[in-house]
Amino acid sequence: MGFACVHLLIALLHVGLVASIELTFELPDNQHQCFYEDIKAGVDVVLEFQVVTGGQYDVDMTLEDPAGRQLYKDIKKQYDSYSFKTETPGTYKACFSNEFSTFSHKIVYMDWQIGDQDNLKKAITPGIHAMSQLENSAVAIGERLRMVDDYQTHHRLREATGRKRAEQLNERVMYWSLGQTAVVVLIGIAQVILLRSFFSDKRPRY
Amino acid sequence: MYLYLVIALSLLVVADGLYFHIAETEKKCFIEEIPDETMVMGNYKVQLYDPNTKGYGDYPNIGMHVEVKDPDDKVILSKLYTAEGRFTFTSHTPGEHLICLYSNSSAWFSGAQLRVHLDIQAGEHTQDYQQIASKDKLNELQLRVRQLLDQVEQITKEQAYQRYREDRFRQTSESTNSRVLWWSLGQTVVLVCTGLWQMRHLKGFFEAKKLV
Numbered sequence: 001m002g003f004a005c006v007h008l009l010i011a012l013l014h015v016g017l018v019a020s021i022e023l024t025f026e027l028p029d030n031q032h033q034c035f036y037e038d039i040k041a042g043v044d045v046v047l048e049f050q051v052v053t054g055g056q057y058d059v060d061m062t063l064e065d066p067a068g069r070q071l072y073k074d075i076k077k078q079y080d081s082y083s084f085k086t087e088t089p090g091t092y093k094a095c096f097s098n099e100f101s102t103f104s105h106k107i108v109y110m111d112w113q114i115g116d117q118d119n120l121k122k123a124i125t126p127g128i129h130a131m132s133q134l135e136n137s138a139v140a141i142g143e144r145l146r147m148v149d150d151y152q153t154h155h156r157l158r159e160a161t162g163r164k165r166a167e168q169l170n171e172r173v174m175y176w177s178l179g180q181t182a183v184v185v186l187i188g189i190a191q192v193i194l195l196r197s198f199f200s201d202k203r204p205r206y
Numbered sequence: 207m208y209l210y211l212v213i214a215l216s217l218l219v220v221a222d223g224l225y226f227h228i229a230e231t232e233k234k235c236f237i238e239e240i241p242d243e244t245m246v247m248g249n250y251k252v253q254l255y256d257p258n259t260k261g262y263g264d265y266p267n268i269g270m271h272v273e274v275k276d277p278d279d280k281v282i283l284s285k286l287y288t289a290e291g292r293f294t295f296t297s298h299t300p301g302e303h304l305i306c307l308y309s310n311s312s313a314w315f316s317g318a319q320l321r322v323h324l325d326i327q328a329g330e331h332t333q334d335y336q337q338i339a340s341k342d343k344l345n346e347l348q349l350r351v352r353q354l355l356d357q358v359e360q361i362t363k364e365q366a367y368q369r370y371r372e373d374r375f376r377q378t379s380e381s382t383n384s385r386v387l388w389w390s391l392g393q394t395v396v397l398v399c400t401g402l403w404q405m406r407h408l409k410g411f412f413e414a415k416k417l418v
Contacts, residue, residue, distance in 0.1 A: 023326065112224060138354060
């Protein structure tokens with residue numbers, strides 16, 4: 001029992017190093033937002049982002065390593081995914097900037113995966129016993145399901161983009177139609193008044 | 207005793223990770239789009255910038271307000287927590303949940319920078335499998351199957367949510383479609399009416415002025 005617990009403890013320490021965080025945040029115009037993460041050397045990292053709504057659906061993203069070197073920089077990107085292996089331990093910094101935009105407020109989704117995704121594998125099998133076929137297929141199923149989940153997230157975000165656009169369109173159509181009705185009626189009345197004034201003003205002078 | 211140690215450790219380890227900076231009185235919000243009946247768990251830790259050491263140090267007096275709003279803008283969680291902690295909530299309506307964090311600091315040291323470590327997990331990611339394994343005495347395979355079940359359940363929920371969203375999306379599109387249709391009809395009527403009124407009015411006017 002004690003032995004097993006020690007393993008669990010070791011495993012837990014592993015779990016701590018393995019993290020994935022998904023965040024969706026608002027990015028007002030002329031602003032930037034940075035996120036930091038302390039990562040050890042030799043870890044696989046995947047950074048994914050997607051603009052959900054706002055403006056032209058674009059954002060500037062930069063990724064810096066602990067020495068301040070830029071690992072990734074792209075401007076006005078709608079979505080992208082960048083994977084790398086860390087070389088030096090330290091604080092990695094990812095910044096999203098909307099500084100080029102003066103009025104559009106954006107919503108950005110970010111997924112930062114650090115280390116091996118399958119934390120359960122590390123968690124319960126600290127490499128002491130061979131896995132049976134059943135266990136292997138369970139791991140494979142888990143892996144596939146994770147992919148399904150990823151695709152679903154992607155799909156959900158695309159859907160959100162489309163939906164927000166449609167809602168905006170719906171609203172605009174309504175305001176536009178109300179506005180145009182008012183304009184047509186006003187112009188109708190103005191035309192009559194103008195025409196009347198042409199004839200009314202001239203008449204007394206003769 | 208080991209179990210407690212395990213739980214304590216897991217609490218300790220999770221709170222680190224991703225962090226960002228906010229001004230002391232700033233409010234930071236995150237959006238979590240989730241299906242209904244999904245658990246969301248957030249771990250956070252706040253540190254305060256110390257100008258003397260030029261670093262961020264723990265400052266236990268800082269409190270953190272956590273406020274969660276559901277898609278209908280109803281507040282489902284609003285609490286003042288300590289500088290380090292964990293909040294959980296379960297969604298009842300599917301959609302975008304807004305999670306806002308802000309510190310309770312007043313003007314004494316405003317202007318200072320806060321470092322917020324944050325980890326938000328939703329759905330099956332909130333499950334602590336180590337704890338489940340030790341509590342229910344599961345072996346690896348059983349635990350694995352348990353995790354797969356949770357994963358599949360979450361995917362099913364997500365799919366149900368997708369259907370709900372698709373339904374709403376279609377309603378919006380159909381509403382736009384019918385608005386455009388009715389508007390074009392309405393506009394024709396308005397134009398015809400305006401034209402008729404103009405003609406009648408001017409006709410009467412010219413007749414009165416003896417122009418025709």
